[in-house]
Amino acid sequence: MNDIGTSAVQSTWLLNVVNVVAILVFVVGSAAFTTWVERRMLGIWQDRYGPNRVGPFGVLQVLADMIKLLWKEDWVPSFADKFVFVVAPTIAMFVVVAAFAVVPVAPGIGVVDLNVGLLFFLAMTSLGVYAVMFGAYASDNKYALLGGLRAAAQMVSYEVFMGLSLMGVVMLTGTFNLREIVHAQEDGWFFIPQFIGMVIFFIAGIAESHRTPFDLPEAEHELTAGFHTEYSGMKFGMFFIGEYVSVLLTAAMMTVLFFGGWLGPTWGFLAYIPPVFWFLLKAGILVLLMILIRGSLPRPRYDQLMAFGWKAMLPLAMVNLLITAVVVLL
Amino acid sequence: MILYLVLVVGLIIAMLAGPYFLGRRRVSRAVNEPYECGIVPVGSAQYRVPIPFYLFAIFFVIFDLEAVFLYAWSVAVKEVGWAGFIEALVFIVILLVALLYLWRMGALDWRTTRQKRDRARVQPR
Numbered sequence: 412m413n414d415i416g417t418s419a420v421q422s423t424w425l426l427n428v429v430n431v432v433a434i435l436v437f438v439v440g441s442a443a444f445t446t447w448v449e450r451r452m453l454g455i456w457q458d459r460y461g462p463n464r465v466g467p468f469g470v471l472q473v474l475a476d477m478i479k480l481l482w483k484e485d486w487v488p489s490f491a492d493k494f495v496f497v498v499a500p501t502i503a504m505f506v507v508v509a510a511f512a513v514v515p516v517a518p519g520i521g522v523v524d525l526n527v528g529l530l531f532f533l534a535m536t537s538l539g540v541y542a543v544m545f546g547a548y549a550s551d552n553k554y555a556l557l558g559g560l561r562a563a564a565q566m567v568s569y570e571v572f573m574g575l576s577l578m579g580v581v582m583l584t585g586t587f588n589l590r591e592i593v594h595a596q597e598d599g600w601f602f603i604p605q606f607i608g609m610v611i612f613f614i615a616g617i618a619e620s621h622r623t624p625f626d627l628p629e630a631e632h633e634l635t636a637g638f639h640t641e642y643s644g645m646k647f648g649m650f651f652i653g654e655y656v657s658v659l660l661t662a663a664m665m666t667v668l669f670f671g672g673w674l675g676p677t678w679g680f681l682a683y684i685p686p687v688f689w690f691l692l693k694a695g696i697l698v699l700l701m702i703l704i705r706g707s708l709p710r711p712r713y714d715q716l717m718a719f720g721w722k723a724m725l726p727l728a729m730v731n732l733l734i735t736a737v738v739v740l741l
Numbered sequence: 742m743i744l745y746l747v748l749v750v751g752l753i754i755a756m757l758a759g760p761y762f763l764g765r766r767r768v769s770r771a772v773n774e775p776y777e778c779g780i781v782p783v784g785s786a787q788y789r790v791p792i793p794f795y796l797f798a799i800f801f802v803i804f805d806l807e808a809v810f811l812y813a814w815s816v817a818v819k820e821v822g823w824a825g826f827i828e829a830l831v832f833i834v835i836l837l838v839a840l841l842y843l844w845r846m847g848a849l850d851w852r853t854t855r856q857k858r859d860r861a862r863v864q865p866r
Contacts, residue, residue, distance in 0.1 A: 582818045644764060
């Protein structure tokens, strides 16, 4: 009896470790892989090849980039605030990878099952502003400071209604627990009743990871590289990986909150496909959609960007909240 | 969870330490100058910041704090029922009126004076 008990405890413990390591490796690995997917897809959509030399179809490009970045000089500018300069990319990468801890990938797969999973996600993405601000301030470079200020103003503006857009889902389920939110979607995915919320969250998610069309903080034609102008080598690589993890995070959260997470069709042979496949499929389609948006939309002007956030998205998110409340209460 | 966070920190430390040992060092004249596309920098990078950035930071503090109250309401929307809804409605309407006030004040208008003037010239009235 006692033996069985301890072995069961040990095996769950082992399972947890496998789970945690596998998710971490998969998240960071697929973020790196997404850089290749993005460059390749952009190439195809723009009628050119994209990276296609290293390995079959260029898939090993990621590895080549990584080796290059690792062997670059570990340079901290002499005029920079050295400690903050190193801390900034650390935060950039840590917060987004840590936020992945609450994403329920499939039954039994996921780092932690928090009751306040959604709040943890919002808290972690909010902390991303610090990375940008610290990086910009520590660089002591004019472009970096301007880019960092832009990024901070943009991220805090879009954060306000990012949280509000998710509250419709919380109202429908009455919980912040992401696993329960997925289970509540067994009768129908939330992107139908919460269509406005989904669109707002998608826009805010792109803005939070500052990608085109919201990449004014690093608009290369006016600010060289924005807040990470002075960064090079692996510290730049960490900002870069952080951005792509953030893309994956937005896609994963969209899948969990609005597209039924790991739930798939239950008829015929499709019911035998493991749930994790459906999760990856949905998240992958959303990542491709974000890349397509980058490939097709121009940048707005900065004042247009801020006006769009405050004058259109914020009131819309609040109205969506009220309408959802009325529907829930009726 | 703790293991995950420890592993993340470990990975980051490895990524920071790797280039420290692997990367080569090089000394040249321009390395220690801020990068400004090859132009020799003039003046300090600690310049005065446009005021709208400050304004938007304040708006964020106000509106995000109010959004946090709405989080608490939305998780309990069924429990508090219609009475809670009326209260939240009043709260949200006050928020929207405040937003409208800021809008009318021109506080959300990021355009420079010159952009506003040029716009006025193109479209009279």
